[in-house]
Amino acid sequence: MLATSDAAAEAAERTLVITRVFDAPRALVWQAWTDPDQMVRWMGPRGFCSKVLRMDARIGGSYHFYMRGPNNDDHWQVGVYREITPPERLSYTYAWADAQGRPTRPETVLTLILEEQGKQDQSDSVSSAVRLGHRARPPSRRMGSSLDRLSEYLAA
């Protein structure tokens, strides 16, 4: 039951926001996200294996991913790249789809912001903070780019 106004506020923003810090330079995180061979090594929940059917990582380019779940359940995702600024910003549309790449669920927008946090303490380790925003996209686009508003939201 979603009873608190906090949870309602998150729902109101139509955006799931997750921030993670990785013990890795930003360039490595970027590659893991944009190189199909690396992406299949980690994309999807535990027990899923994935395959990149198409990945044209340039603005306006599209992708089609396949995922098999732990119960041999089949899933596909499709979307279009909207922003690619290596190694700091990546944004693409995202929808569950069928084997032919036709969306079966409402389209959403994923935005990643990567920040390198520099060397911490005395060790040589470099860490990177990744802010992931996953937004349910409103069908009307009358209020300008929802992407701009998302970046403002993520930057706040």
Added chain:
Amino acid sequence: MVQHARESGRLNATFAALADPTRRTILARLAAGEASVTELGEPFAMSLPAISKHLKVLERAGLIARGREAQWRPCRLEAGPLKDAAKWIEHYRRFWEESLDRLDQYLWELQKKEEKNARNK
């Protein structure tokens, strides 16, 4: 196509209704139990017609239901649409949290391998 357009429309009605802080406060109050329009208006420096307007938006989005009695029309929370919105977020939270766990593990292994290769050179 039609089915997910409808689903998207429904989610958007929920989200739009939730976008206003007054309406969120009203929902939080109703989570504690039924209330009249007057009771709901108490925390706000707002006229009853203004509160009624907010209630209409919530009612249209299916987030609340109102009693039939003419004078005392108690409002109550309808959990369904809120649950759908929360479900949307939870679905993707799980997907991404678990993917990011795996990414963390992958990056760790990748760097271990690189270190080992550097040492062996």
